[in-house]
Amino acid sequence: MNASRTARERVRAELTREITDVARRQLGEVGAPALSLRAVAREMGMVSSAVYRYFPSRDDLLTALIIDGYNAVGVAVEQADAACARDDVPGRWLAACRGIRGWALAHPHEYALVYGSPVPGYRAPEQTIEPASRVAAVLGAIVSDACAAGAVDDVGASPPASFGPDAARLRETVLPGVPDGVVARSLTAWASIVGLVSFELFGQFENVITDRDAFFDHAALSLAGLIGLQVDPAPRARI
């Protein structure tokens, strides 16, 4: 019968979820490299070999946590964006950037797992790329909406010709209706935002920046200007 078969599969799914929950908690405490499959098993009252019935290796458990992390930060950014008026482009951009940073500060170890150096020899499997694009999708939608509203200045040098196919591909998914130059600068800004958060989280801004909340907002808006989003009529002065 299908129901009985589902019965076993249900308890299996539940146990799988419980393992990832415990692992995520321990990840938040000790960090990814110190995450121990044995410790997870211990906390669950299992023997370590039993866990291997659910995750064939420690890396597979980490993969599950990475997917969770991408989804979590994706949800955070989506909610931050959704709380803004649709036509408030700078507000949406700032909210999304703050969403990334806020989630990162709240879950530093998960952030490091997702956006930090990949675990040794670990290669991101196929399943991670779809949740990984959630954040990019939100940022892309903001830029796309801004372009549609005519609120983007396409300034700056043109991207290299070799970027054309990449831009075309991105236009089909996350950045519809966005010209090549803005696509290139959006990718740059995206990497920049993550770079800023990483710098802050990994200690590069120690003894450099005091009020990091305010600085991040300023930097995020600067990067909005880099893309060409019309954020404020900036006074232009030559020194």
Add this chain to the structure above:
Amino acid sequence: MNASRTARERVRAELTREITDVARRQLGEVGAPALSLRAVAREMGMVSSAVYRYFPSRDDLLTALIIDGYNAVGVAVEQADAACARDDVPGRWLAACRGIRGWALAHPHEYALVYGSPVPGYRAPEQTIEPASRVAAVLGAIVSDACAAGAVDDVGASPPASFGPDAARLRETVLPGVPDGVVARSLTAWASIVGLVSFELFGQFENVITDRDAFFDHAALSLAGLIGLQVDPAPRARI
């Protein structure tokens, strides 16, 4: 006698250096988290406990490698900058950025150790902050020289007031004569460059950007424009 005392200390220094050399080689092969003090000792024909005479813990060995990494990337960037004409600000900026990226691509594991997620529970000791500033010093000198030559546009929103003391402190070291707004945008660009390299190295640009050499150059010049470095008379078009 001093010479004889130096004799022992010399062999000690030499052995210490040899350990870090072997460790750096193994780091390049297996990555930081898999770096094993025992394996280093094995390759040197020592027993593992002997290595502890030279490095009190595995973390201390990693610290030495981190310092080496900061110095190595610092040297790379310094040389890249030195090869340019002093008054070619955009050329120097691009060369320095390429220097970072080139070193990172050549030594991915060292880069990950230096700019990636910090090792679990590891806290950067005092000795790392001075070599860590070498790269920033080069980028800062380029911006400073550009400011002195009047080749910087101080455009964009003003940084928050709380950033004033930070900017003043940076003006005393790496960014003399640079106004607050340019200081803030320089920091942003610095983090952005590292973010771009990290994205590329850690796989976020997989299946997104094809010609990464060309894209990076374009992004680096975009970020030069963000700072205000006069890189090219960009045509301005509204879409």
Add this chain to the structure above:
DNA sequence: CCATCCTGAGAGCGCCGCTCTTGTTTCCTA
């Protein structure tokens, strides 16, 4: 009701970081 599969438990392998003890060599000094 019985054969099949799934499951958890246990033992065990080889690795790890790190500590402690034991002889031995080197160095400084009285």
Add this chain to the structure above:
DNA sequence: TAGGAAACAAGAGCGGCGCTCTCAGGATGG
């Protein structure tokens, strides 16, 4: 120059790790 202190390499060992294999018992499904 002789003796004590310091540095040294080596070995054994502790607990923990990822992972494998075997085995007994219970749920599943014909």
